[in-house]
Amino acid sequence: MHGGEISMLILLLIGLAARSNLISVCACILLVLQFSKLEILFPYLETHGLEVGLLFLLLSILIPIATDKVxxxxxxxxxxxxxxxxxxxxxxxxxxxxxxxxxxxxxxxxxxxxxxxxxxxxxxxxxxxxxxxxxxxxxxxxxxxxxxxxx
Structure with a gap:
């Protein structure tokens, strides 16, 4: 096992202990990508992951405006x-x-x-x-x- 995999396992355990689904799920996804030899996606996730995450965050925040709740x-x-x-x-x-x-x-x-x-x-x-x-x-x-x- 490599250092990155060990780090992801530690993050997974921390996420589980803290009841943080986001940390746990992210660590699991990265482990799956590593074990399935799909690390070629890492550079794309590194450069565009924040933008995609912010896109979904903004979508959830703007729903009340789109549905006339505000x-x-x-x-x-x-x-x-x-x-x-x-x-x-x-x-x-x-x-x-x-x-x-x-x-x-x-x-x-x-x-x-x-x-x-x-x-x-x-x-x-x-x-x-x-x-x-x-x-x-x-x-x-x-x-x-x-x-x-x-x-």
Whole structure:
């Protein structure tokens, strides 16, 4: 067994222990691809997987708008009210942090284990909601940048 396969088995066990279906399923899919010699898909998943995931995330978020559960008036109010303006600001900040987190994961892919371990701790002990490693990487990038200010 190679290091990547062992890492995926560890992630699978962590996902099962943390009751994180996403981590468990992803580890299983990658193991199946490795054992069935379909690693040729890895470069495609690496370059386009995030876009495909975001596509489905946005689809699920936009369903209430498409089905008129949220009206145009509510949308306009939620963009122009104080909470709505704060949401726009938070969206700008979050996307910037996610961009920095993505850069951090590209520079240091091994950091993913720390991000997943932190997510598992947050789920188990702080009733956290797993939303993926990208936001955690963004916060990590912010922490790293803040530490660099003090050096």
């Amino acid at each position: 009206t145009t008036g509510e949308l306009l109010y939620n963009i122009t009210s104080l909470p709505g303006l704060l949401a726009v600001l938070a969206g700008v900040l979050a996307t910037h942090l996610n961009s920095e987190g993505l850069k951090l994961m590209q520079i240091n892919p091994g950091i993913i284990f720390g991000l997943i371990l932190g997510s598992v701790i947050g789920i188990l002990f702080f009733n956290g909601q797993p939303v993926g490693p990208l936001m955690a990487a963004g916060v990590t990038a912010l922490f790293v940048e803040a530490l660099n200010w003090f050096r």
